[in-house]
Amino acid sequence: xxxxxxxxxxxxxxxxxxxxxxxxxxxxxxxxxxxxxxxxxxxxxxxxxxxxxxxxxxxxxxxxxxxxxxxxxxxxxxxxxxxx
Numbered sequence: 001x002x003x004x005x006x007x008x009x010x011x012x013x014x015x016x017x018x019x020x021x022x023x024x025x026x027x028x029x030x031x032x033x034x035x036x037x038x039x040x041x042x043x044x045x046x047x048x049x050x051x052x053x054x055x056x057x058x059x060x061x062x063x064x065x066x067x068x069x070x071x072x073x074x075x076x077x078x079x080x081x082x083x084x
Contacts, residue, residue, distance in 0.1 A: 002076075009077035016070040023063025030056030 004012065030052045037052070039045035 004077050012077065013070065013074075016066050019066040020063045020070070023059045023061075023066065026059030026062065027056050028059075030054075030059060 034049055034052045034056070037045070037048060039048060
């Protein structure tokens with residue numbers, strides 16, 4: 001990775017953090033729908049809970065991937081300045 005100027009590095013970090021927030025929002029939405037679901041039959045319940053589980057787990061994985069990318073690429077964008 002190349003060293004980015006500070007303004008581009010801040011913009012890229014902001015975009016990554018928004019993606020993390022998007023993933024956590026998907027997780028919370030899926031979890032909320034599971035917790036407050038009102039189902040009329042058992043078969044509907046199983047189908048909808050499976051779909052909401054996929055949404056929640058997908059949101060967590062999405063957030064984790066972007067968090068790891070943000071953490072692992074940070075030294076390339078914001079290097080520590082050595083004092084001389």
